[in-house]
Structures are given as structure tokens and as C-alpha cells.
Amino acid sequence: MTRLLKPNYDRSRLKPRLLHIGFGAFAKAHVMVFHDEMLHTEASDWGVVATRLHSGIEDLDRLDQSDGLYSVGEMSDDDLRLRQVGVLTKTLHPRRDGPDSLLNQIAEPELGVVTMTITEKGYCLSGGRLDLQNSGIRQDLISPASPETAIGVLVEGLSRRRNAGLSGLTILSCDNLPENGRLCQSAVLDFAEHRDPELASWIRSKCRFPCSMVDRITPAMTEESFSKLADALGYSDPNGVLCEPFRQWVIEDNFAGARPDWDLAGAEFVEDVAPFEEMKLRLLNGSHSFLAYLGALGDKETIADCMEDPILRAAVTRLMFDEQAPTLRVPQGVDIERYAKALLERFSNRALHHKTTQIASDGSQKLPQRLLAPVRQHLAEQHGWRLSSLAIAGWMLYCRGRSETGASLPVNDPLAARISEISMRTDGDAYVHELLSLEDVFGNDLPDNADFVESISSAYRTLQDHGVLKSLSNSL
Numbered sequence: 001m002t003r004l005l006k007p008n009y010d011r012s013r014l015k016p017r018l019l020h021i022g023f024g025a026f027a028k029a030h031v032m033v034f035h036d037e038m039l040h041t042e043a044s045d046w047g048v049v050a051t052r053l054h055s056g057i058e059d060l061d062r063l064d065q066s067d068g069l070y071s072v073g074e075m076s077d078d079d080l081r082l083r084q085v086g087v088l089t090k091t092l093h094p095r096r097d098g099p100d101s102l103l104n105q106i107a108e109p110e111l112g113v114v115t116m117t118i119t120e121k122g123y124c125l126s127g128g129r130l131d132l133q134n135s136g137i138r139q140d141l142i143s144p145a146s147p148e149t150a151i152g153v154l155v156e157g158l159s160r161r162r163n164a165g166l167s168g169l170t171i172l173s174c175d176n177l178p179e180n181g182r183l184c185q186s187a188v189l190d191f192a193e194h195r196d197p198e199l200a201s202w203i204r205s206k207c208r209f210p211c212s213m214v215d216r217i218t219p220a221m222t223e224e225s226f227s228k229l230a231d232a233l234g235y236s237d238p239n240g241v242l243c244e245p246f247r248q249w250v251i252e253d254n255f256a257g258a259r260p261d262w263d264l265a266g267a268e269f270v271e272d273v274a275p276f277e278e279m280k281l282r283l284l285n286g287s288h289s290f291l292a293y294l295g296a297l298g299d300k301e302t303i304a305d306c307m308e309d310p311i312l313r314a315a316v317t318r319l320m321f322d323e324q325a326p327t328l329r330v331p332q333g334v335d336i337e338r339y340a341k342a343l344l345e346r347f348s349n350r351a352l353h354h355k356t357t358q359i360a361s362d363g364s365q366k367l368p369q370r371l372l373a374p375v376r377q378h379l380a381e382q383h384g385w386r387l388s389s390l391a392i393a394g395w396m397l398y399c400r401g402r403s404e405t406g407a408s409l410p411v412n413d414p415l416a417a418r419i420s421e422i423s424m425r426t427d428g429d430a431y432v433h434e435l436l437s438l439e440d441v442f443g444n445d446l447p448d449n450a451d452f453v454e455s456i457s458s459a460y461r462t463l464q465d466h467g468v469l470k471s472l473s474n475s476l
């Protein structure tokens, strides 16, 4: 049986100083592991309150039943390391504990930092600003004291802090968005401005929204992964997660007050996170999306299955080196070639079983920063971007919900209803043109760019006529 690393710190000393919104698999395997490692290293009273806003009451109940303890298994092809994380002081769910429980927690004097993993769509953005047409935001502006969205929750919690004469907070976004802190700040300020301009100016002056780049591949748990974890532990842990051994966290050093010493656990505090975020979003996440759409269309179940296919492997390597890396501002001290090669290894980790259809979800939220931003650069500088065009057209074909052999593919996306309506009505060039008019995805510049429109239409036709592997091998 593999050895389990248990908390060596006094859990009874932990106070609720950090609140995490969106306590799912990624937070458990990433932010909380850094936090746990820090607590192993220094005597500290930074404890964590875990919350989820919508689904997940049962998950939090289960955590309560195990006194907030859960295990993380770090898996490579030939090793599995186990850690028991003990950072939690309590869990909260507004639908279980009442909306005030969470709002008042934000207004607790000892709280200093809020971390968030709420996924791209949780920020309710459109064109980098708060989407005032979003139904959740509209509802929260009507009844701000019982908010449903993360943005509404933050603003109401901060308003209570201000009314209580307390200090501001640091809100630390840990989602895969470029300049995630800036985006979070603009969503919060836009919302607050609509409620009360004085509250907005209090937030502007007292709170901080650092950007951060987070990285650890953490597939959704399945029955199979729970039983793999149970085999290693010798008992079953319904709260456990499995992930890869690699983890990275680069954080803008811009906090409103004290902060946890996550650097003791390997996190880097830097002045400018943007080049790190861009590198990760394009090289890792862009390549992930490329493999997810094209792999799933070709009936590949996991990312490691894709990496075993010589054509997909060669194609994703070329995408990284020829179409993604040249668009980057390389962060200081990083060797891009080594970074990309390490990614190819990480993607090949067979133990992870990371499903292509999981990564394929929410494409409308992911495409802009992962694939379209570099393409804009290629269009301006007249560089080739054939593989990116196949990935974007691959997303379009994926959105029709069928693989090349006719297997059904799940289309989970906030725009799914609109996309499905378009796909029932059109196909070919007409379908491509209608999808290109989704402004939140393609902006209003790309649909007007004749080169862009022609390249995507041609890539879509190629995929339909020749299939994924032939289209890719013709482009290598």
C-alpha cells in the first residue's frame, strides 16, 4: 500500500481566514494542496472555508462527514503518491445553510482572502465587461441581498464588510482566463457600480484582484478513478481526487492585506503574471482544446489516446511549436521549448484518463483565449495558422454532436441551445458563417476578415470531406 502523507500541523489552530468559492476537483488538487504544503512547512492559522454556489451540497455534506479531510492521489504512469489534505475548517452552501451564511462569512473580520475556481462562465462576461443581459446578473441586480452568481455574492459580501467598517479583501481568481484578476475586478466593479457607485469606489480603493496562472491536470472523478484511489488507500474516500504530479501557481503579488505564504509550497509571487498566463492558456489549454475536438471527432476517448496516435501527436507538436509558441511573450526564466516538451509528456500520462469530451465542454468560453487570440496575431502578421483553423473548425463540427463514426458527443456549453438551433437549420458554409456571428466568441472583427472566414470554411469542408486524420496529415 502507498504511504499517505497526513497533516503534521495542528488543525485546531486553523481559523477561517481563506474562503474558496467553487470547491470542486481542481481546487482540491491545486489551491488546497499548495495550502496544505504551506501548513506543513510553517506554523500558521490560515484555515479554509469551502463553498459552492449551485450544485454540490452532497459533496460538501460528505466532506463534513469526514471532518473536512480528503485525499489527493498524484499519478504518473508508474507511481501514485497520496496526501491527506487537512486545510478545511468548515463548508458552507447558501442553499443548505441559508444565503446569509456565506454573505456573513465574507463579512467576518478574520477573513483576508477569497480564492475562486468558478470556470470561465462563472464571471458572466461579455467583451471583457459584466454581461448585464446575463439572466443570473439581472436577477441579482433585482435582489442583491440574496444573490445567485459569484459576482453578486462577492459584491453583497463586500457591501456587508463595508457597512461593518471592516478592511477590504483580496479576491484571487484561479480560473483559466487571461488576466483573470482584471476580468474579475471589472465584473465586480460593474455590478457594484449598478448597485451603488460609493460601494464601487470603496471596493476599488480597499480590495485587490491579483491575476494568477494555475496549472494542474485534474480530470473529473469517475467510478474507475474512485476505485483506483481506494486500492491505493486501502479504503474508499468519496471526497478524494486524482491528478497529475505536476503543479504550478504564479500569482501577482498584489494583496490587500496579509497573505498565505504559498511560496513555501512552490508558488511564485511575481509582478506581472500576464506572460505566464498567456503561455499556459495557449500552449497547454489551446493544445488541449485542439486534441479534445479533433480527438473526440476521431473517437479518441482520452488525451493520452490522442497522444498515442502518431498523426495527432505530430499535429499537436506542430501546433505548439509553429502556431502557439511564436505568438508568446516568453516569461523571464522560462525555456519555451522545454515547457512545450514537458507538456507533450504530461499529455501522454495514461494513468490520468482525461476525457476529450470533458475538455471539449464550454468551447464558446474557451476558444477566444486559447485559439482565437493567437490567430488574430497570425492574421496581422500574415503567418500560417492551418492547424489552428482545423481546431476551430473541429469545434464547429464537434458542436453537431456526432463523431466521425456517428457516436454521440455531448455538447455542454452556455450557448448550446443557440448552437443546436443553428446546426439543425444549416450545414457547410452557411453553418460556419452563422457560428462566426456569435459575437461573444468571434468578436466583430473576425467575421469581417475575409481571410479568416475563408480559412475556417475551408478547414470545415476539409474535415467533413476527408476526416480528421487525413486533414491533419495533409497539413503537416
Ligand code: CS2
Residues within 6 Å of the ligand: 176, 214, 215, 216, 217, 218, 284, 285, 288, 289, 358, 359, 360, 366
Ligand atoms: C482543460 C483544463 O478542461 C479543460 O479545459 O484544458 O482544465 C486543464 O486541464 C487545466 O487548465 C490544467 O491546468
